Amino acid sequence: MVVASDCRPAEPRSEFETLFGDGAAAFLIGDSDVAVSIDGSYTTSSEFMDVWRLEGERYHRTAQDRFVQLEGYVTYVPQAVSALFQKYSLKAKDFTKLVLAAPNARRQTEIARRLGFDVNTQLQDSLFSTVGHTGTASAPMMLVAALEEAKPGDKLLFVNWSDGVDAYILSVTEQIEKVRDRRGIKGHLASKMMLPTYGHYMRFRDMMQTGGPEGETTAHRLWREHTQILRFHGHKCRQCGAIQYPMQHVCNYCFAKGDFEEIRLSDRxxxxxxxxxxxxxxVPDLPMVMVVVDFEGGGRFFTRLTDRDPKTIDIGMPVELTFRYMHEAAGIKNYFWEARPVRC
Structure with a gap:
């Protein structure tokens, strides 16, 4: 599995605050029944300092914008793609889509035109206007969005830029139809929520002191209860069939002792x-909403409701679970499961 993920806080009131976004994409790599085949590639390496962040620093640094783009991106990307075309005797017209990483939408369009692509029909949307520039995850997320619309037989050119250029020739197979049910980019965009105020954004980014008690944790408790805390496993009583969380020695319903089957609840x-x-x-987003969830198939869970509009919460509203960062304590970052309204 290959995973690309990034979350880059932008310095308040900087130009990057409106440009940056958070995101992630993941791909399973195999050699049989693949939805997309890699038919060719070309890679160059360049120790070009454009964007970086020192250890312990919160915000990124960047060299002068014009220098970064003209001497870096605008120079190296066309060279690498042209070398790929020459290596495999291909032209822009041979591709259905161009998935092109870029520092901004203007440079993406400029380079696509220079390479001979039709920006209206061949250039994949950068997602800058809907998600933002997600750094490491930007190009992989664009590829996911392109594959959501791709058809068997389509040929894609995937080009990423970071300390050099990676260019791949990708062919879509019939197996693409088997992964159409993913929530993907379209599903997440269709169900996203807008933050109501800039203050909410500041609190979620931990840029504003909100006070409140610190959380508690211990390494031995995390080790002892990791199946419940991280995997979110409960158990099912073998005597009466009741599903319970958290796990206990005695069944709450029939009082049988120690006769349970461990089951996964995270996907319910x-x-x-x-x-x-x-x-x-x-909490950073008031009011704090606590819910009791009736799991399909049995079991109940008391937890916090996130990604919600308090005005729309009601009894019977369908929810799903999501794994979220809770707090830091004793030098440990703690995660746990919360509920959220079901996303499309």
Whole structure:
């Protein structure tokens, strides 16, 4: 599996605050029944300092913008793509789509035209206007978006830029139809929520002191209960069939002792059974909404509801689970499972 993920905080009131976005993409690599085949590639390496961040620093650094683009991106990307064309005797017209990483939309369009591509029909959307520039994940996310629309037989040119250029010739196979059910880029964009204020953004980015008690954790507790905390496993009583979380020695329903089957609950959905709202709580997004979820197939879970609009919460609303960062304590970053409205 290849995973690309990035979250780059931008310095407040900088131009990058409106440009940057967060995102991730993942691909399974194999040699049989593939949805996309790699038919060729060309790679160049260049120790070109354009964007970097020192260890321990919160915000990134960048060289002078015009220098970075003209001496770096605009120079090396066309050279690499031209070398790929020559190596495999190809032209721009041989490709259905060009997936081209770029520092901004203007440079992407400029280079695509220079390489002979039709920017109206062949150039893949950069996602800058809907997601933002997601750094490491930018080009992989564009590739995912292109594959969501691709048809068997399509040929894609995938070009990424970072300390050099990687260019790949990709062919879409019949197997692409088997992965159409992914939520992907379209699904996430269709179900995204807008933050109501800049203050919300500042609090979510931990750029504003909000106070409140610090969380608690211990390494031995995380080790002892990792199947419940990280994998979100519960258990099913072999005597009465009741599903319970957290795991206990005695069944809450039939009082059988120690006769359970461990089961996974992280992929379950269900309706909201009850909920409450707390207007004064140490969370970045008030009110804090707590819900009891009735899992499909049995079991209940009491947790926080995130990615929600308090005005639309109601009994019976379908929710799913999501793995989220909770707090840092004792030098440990703690994650746990929360509920959120089901995304399309």
């Amino acid at each position: 959905k269900g309706p909201v059974f009850s909920f409450s709202m707390e207007e004064r709580a140490p």
